Amino acid sequence: EDQVTQSPEALRLQEGESSSLNCSYTVSGLRGLFWYRQDPGKGPEFLFTLYSAGEEKEKERLKATLTKKESFLHITAPKPEDSATYLCAVQARGAQKLVFGQGTRLTINP
Amino acid sequence: GAGVSQSPRYKVAKRGQDVALRCDPISGHVSLFWYQQALGQGPEFLTYFQNEAQLDKSGLPSDRFFAERPEGSVSTLKIQRTQQEDSAVYLCASGRGGATTGELFFGEGSRLTVL
Numbered sequence: 001e002d003q004v005t006q007s008p009e010a011l012r013l014q015e016g017e018s019s020s021l022n023c024s025y026t027v028s029g030l031r032g033l034f035w036y037r038q039d040p041g042k043g044p045e046f047l048f049t050l051y052s053a054g055e056e057k058e059k060e061r062l063k064a065t066l067t068k069k070e071s072f073l074h075i076t077a078p079k080p081e082d083s084a085t086y087l088c089a090v091q092a093r094g095a096q097k098l099v100f101g102q103g104t105r106l107t108i109n110p
Numbered sequence: 111g112a113g114v115s116q117s118p119r120y121k122v123a124k125r126g127q128d129v130a131l132r133c134d135p136i137s138g139h140v141s142l143f144w145y146q147q148a149l150g151q152g153p154e155f156l157t158y159f160q161n162e163a164q165l166d167k168s169g170l171p172s173d174r175f176f177a178e179r180p181e182g183s184v185s186t187l188k189i190q191r192t193q194q195e196d197s198a199v200y201l202c203a204s205g206r207g208g209a210t211t212g213e214l215f216f217g218e219g220s221r222l223t224v225l
Contacts, residue, residue, distance in 0.1 A: 004152075032212045043114070043201050043216030044153065087152055091212045096141065096166060098212055100152030 002027045002092055004101035012107045013078060021073040021104045023088030033071050034098060035064050036087040044087055078108045112136075114217035116202050122223045123192045131187045131220045135204030141211060144177055144187050145201040147219070153201055159185060160207065192224045 005024045013019055025033065032051050036044035048057040050066040057064045061082060063074045073086055085105045089098040115134040123129050135142050140161055145153035146169075155169040161182040170177070174193075179185040189196055199221045203214035 006152075034212045041218065043203070043218050044214075045216070046213050049212055089152075089212070096158050096160075096211050097143070097155040097169070098153075098214070099155070100145075102150070102152045 002090055002099045004088055004090055004099055006086075006088055006101035006104050008104060009102070010105040010107070012109065013075075015079060015108055015110050016077050018074070018076045018078070020075070021086055021106070023071040023073070023101055024069060025071070025088070025090045025101075026069075027090045027092050027099075029093035031091045031093045031095065033066055034089045034091070035062075035071070035073055036089065038085045038087055038103065047086075075106070078106075080108045080110050082106065083108045114202055114204050114215050116200075116217035116220050118220055119218065120221050120223075122225065124225055125192060125194060127192050128188065128190045129192055129222060131189075131200050131202075131222070133185045133187070133202030133204075133217060135183065135185070135202070136215055137183075138206075139204035139215070140207035141205040141214075142179055142185050143203045143205075143214065144185070145203065146171075147199045147201055149198075156187070156200075189222075192222075194224050197222055197224045 035047040038044045048064040085103040087103045089100040142159040144156040147153045158166040159179040174190045176188045199219040201219045203216045205214045
């Protein structure tokens with residue numbers, strides 16, 4: 001069964017304090033790994049797709065990386081507006097559905 | 111509209127009542143998904159449509175849950191004889207399909223509370 005585990009469950013940082021969020025996964029053949037951001041009371045918002053080990057994607061202060069067993073979301077010099085829950089999901093080869101982790105709730109204090 | 115629209119945003123039902131949740135996807139999007147999200151958890155897959163065809167309903171938790179997308183656009187998720195464990199946010203997502211099936215656009219969700 002495909003599975004995604006995210007850590008930590010919650011992370012509190014000071015503005016400008018860089019850190020990383022972890023996503024460990026097991027999947028029967030990876031089609032893609034996805035990162036989404038979810039604000040309170042809203043639906044998830046797509047950030048990145050990673051397809052193969054070694055791949056990296058960047059967007060503003062965020063960089064996502066992928067290995068054969070895990071993905072990291074690196075946040076550099078975060079700002080309070082980066083506060084949100086970050087969700088990781090995998091899609092298996094031949095499947096359409098995404099399997100999500102439980103998310104990491106990130107809080108950036110000014 | 112520009113995004114995925116869901117209604118109602120909030121629904122309170124008494125145990126045993128039937129509810130219907132509506133999703134208006136982005137125009138032209140082929141794929142449509144329903145997910146269930148419990149408080150503090152990630153979304154859990156319920157069902158998937160490609161146009162009007164329901165290709166995967168493996169995530170529907172019981173035969174009380176039913177989804178349709180008769181004309182390949184608007185979709186309805188129906189829950190019969192609601193139970194307290196059905197309380198959750200129900201998210202609808204649409205996508206262009208093809209090579210980008212994981213890049214989904216989510217609505218804001220319908221929060222169901224069963225008393």
